[in-house]
Amino acid sequence: MRYKLANPGTYCMFISIVRPKVSIHHMTKNLTKNLKTGLYFLLVFQLTFFLAFSCKHEEENNNNNKAHYVIPDSIMKTILVDTVKKRELVNSITLTGQVDFNQDNVVRIYPMISGNIQDIKVVLGDYVHEGQLLGVVKSMEMAGYSNDLINAETNLNVAQKNLDKTKDMLQSGLASVADSLSAEAAFQQAKSELNRVNRVLKINGGNTSGELEVKAPISGFLVEKNVNNNTTIRADNGNNLFTISNLKNVWIWANVYESNISNIHLGDQVDVSTLSYPGRNFPGKVDKIMNVLDPSNKVMKVRVVLDNPDYILKPQMFASVTVVNREHRQCLSISSHALIFDHSQYYVLIYSSRSDVRITPVQLIGSYGDKAYLLSGVKEGDHVISSQAILIYDALNS
Numbered sequence: 012m013r014y015k016l017a018n019p020g021t022y023c024m025f026i027s028i029v030r031p032k033v034s035i036h037h038m039t040k041n042l043t044k045n046l047k048t049g050l051y052f053l054l055v056f057q058l059t060f061f062l063a064f065s066c067k068h069e070e071e072n073n074n075n076n077k078a079h080y081v082i083p084d085s086i087m088k089t090i091l092v093d094t095v096k097k098r099e100l101v102n103s104i105t106l107t108g109q110v111d112f113n114q115d116n117v118v119r120i121y122p123m124i125s126g127n128i129q130d131i132k133v134v135l136g137d138y139v140h141e142g143q144l145l146g147v148v149k150s151m152e153m154a155g156y157s158n159d160l161i162n163a164e165t166n167l168n169v170a171q172k173n174l175d176k177t178k179d180m181l182q183s184g185l186a187s188v189a190d191s192l193s194a195e196a197a198f199q200q201a202k203s204e205l206n207r208v209n210r211v212l213k214i215n216g217g218n219t220s221g222e223l224e225v226k227a228p229i230s231g232f233l234v235e236k237n238v239n240n241n242t243t244i245r246a247d248n249g250n251n252l253f254t255i256s257n258l259k260n261v262w263i264w265a266n267v268y269e270s271n272i273s274n275i276h277l278g279d280q281v282d283v284s285t286l287s288y289p290g291r292n293f294p295g296k297v298d299k300i301m302n303v304l305d306p307s308n309k310v311m312k313v314r315v316v317l318d319n320p321d322y323i324l325k326p327q328m329f330a331s332v333t334v335v336n337r338e339h340r341q342c343l344s345i346s347s348h349a350l351i352f353d354h355s356q357y358y359v360l361i362y363s364s365r366s367d368v369r370i371t372p373v374q375l376i377g378s379y380g381d382k383a384y385l386l387s388g389v390k391e392g393d394h395v396i397s398s399q400a401i402l403i404y405d406a407l408n409s
Contacts, residue, residue, distance in 0.1 A: 080407055082365040086399055092362050093346040093397040095389045100380040102336045104274055104312075108265035108283070110328040113316070116257040118228050119235075122244040123215050126150030126223065128252070135236045139227040145253055146225045148244065154221035156212050163205040170194075170201035231257035234326065261324050263315040264333040265297070272311055275300065275334060281315055282333045285324070293317050293324070295332070335379065342376060343390075346397040347383040350375070351404050358387060360396040361405055368396070370407055 082090070107268040131146040177194035180186035183301060216224045235254030238244065244252070263283055267275050277300055282292040315332060317324065351358040351372075361369045373388030389395065396403060 016299040020098070021085070044107070056198060056276060066149075068265040073204045078102070079366065080368065082368065082403065086402065087365055089399055090396055090403075091346075091348075091398040093349055095343055095345055095385075095393040095395065096383075097341045097391055098344040098382065100338045100340050100342045100376065100384050101382070102338060102377050103379045104271050104334045104336070106267060106271075106332040106334065108315070108330040108332045110259075110285075110289040110324050110326055110330055111262045111264055112234065112326050113260050113262050116229075116231070117234075118231075118255045118262070119252050120145070120225060120228070120253045121247050122148070122248070124148065124150045124152040124223055124344065125245045126243070127245075128242050128244055129240055131238070131240050133233050133253075139230065139233055139255060141227055141230045143227045144224055145227055146240075148223035149221070150223055151221075153215060153218065153223050155272045156208070156215060156400050157219045157221055159208045160205075160212055160219060163201070163208040166207050166269050167198075167201040174198045185264055198407040225252065225254055227253055229257060231255045232322075256326075258319055258322050258324075259324075261317055261319045261326065263330050263332060265303075265313050265315060266308070266310040267313055268310055269304075274336060275313060277310075277341055277373045280335045282335065283315065283317060284333070285328050285332045287325075287328065288323065333379075344382050345385065345386045345389070345395050347378050347381050349400055350378075350383055351396045351400055353404070358404065360400055360407075361389065362394045362396050367409065368403060370404065 025298045126148040127150075128146050128148045132143075133145055134260050165183070174194040174197070177186050177191050181188065181191045198409070212219070216222075218224050232255065233253060235251065237250055238252050265281075275297065276299055279297045281295050281297060283295060284292050295315045295317045297313050298316045301312040301314075302312050345359065349359050351360070357375050358370055359373050361371050363369075371388055374386040376384040376386050378384065
């Protein structure tokens with residue numbers, strides 16, 4: 012529907028007034044909407060910036076706290092500082108082993124005759140001297156040997172007299188040469204029999220009273236004793252009466268698993284330690300390699316010979332045998348007490364001053380004794396803390 016005005020000019024003015032009012036309303040509405048959106052994004056940006064700044068500030072505070080850790084006086088007095096140096100690389104393999112007698116210096120005494128043993132003079136563990144009486148065996152066999160000795164001596168005397176008599180008769184023509192030769196043969200046989208009886212008697216102790224005296228053939232410790240007084244023994248039993256060992260040196264038998272066989276060589280230097288003497292090492296070397304595997308536990312045995320002048324190493328002791336291999340090349344080394352193992356990684360504390368201590372990861376090659384050998388992480392001349400390291404490490408990480 013079209014409206015007409017009496018005055019056309021009034022129509023144009025009406026149009027010109029109404030249209031601006033409609034445009035301003037639209038503009039105001041759009042501006043309000045844009046302002047709200049802008050304020051929303053501004054608030055989000057300010058919140059994000061505030062959170063990021065807070066986290067960064069907290070991290071900087073933590074780093075500053077760690078960086079400014081100062082070793083207390085009480086700990087500073089007790090710490091030791093080691094210098095990183097280049098040394099010859101030494102690798103080691105640790106084997107399990109056991110102390111044993113030196114079988115070359117062990118004597119087992121077996122019964123030579125049957126009888127009853129009495130008057131045992133020693134107990135297990137005694138030190139005996141060569142020729143010392145250990146016990147006495149009363150035996151019918153010994154009585155028989157004594158009787159054989161008397162008979163042999165008598166027969167020799169008779170043969171001697173017959174020979175002399177035959178020689179006299181030969182000179183007088185009353186005996187022939189054949190008689191003389193027969194008398195000479197009888198004399199030699201009697202003499203030989205006497206020698207045999209004396210040798211048998213000597214082997215059995217040489218006692219002519221019908222008793223066998225059991226004596227120590229060498230000086231050493233009585234390490235086995237299988238008889239007591241009034242025990243009946245038999246020569247065919249096969250059990251030894253006593254065992255004597257000279258413990259001035261002992262054998263160590265070490266077990267080498269298949270994976271380590273290629274690393275063991277004849278003459279390798281070793282350090283032996285035992286539970287009885289913690290902290291004490293006994294130096295030796297690989298003396299013999301048994302080139303077969305034990306069928307029961309699938310290990311190869313190696314032998315180490317050790318001097319034992321104080322008799323402190325006892326047979327059947329368990330031993331730990333560390334085989335030393337020198338690779339004749341230089342690498343960085345520190346005290347093994349400086350190493351810290353945490354989260355599957357080795358660390359050391361590099362010391363510059365009491366207020367400047369840094370945690371540094373290192374790559375370990377191996378260790379021997381009180382030395383650790385490193386591939387990376389430090390350089391020659393660095394100072395590392397080698398005592399109270401774990402305490403300081405925890406303080407730096409707290």
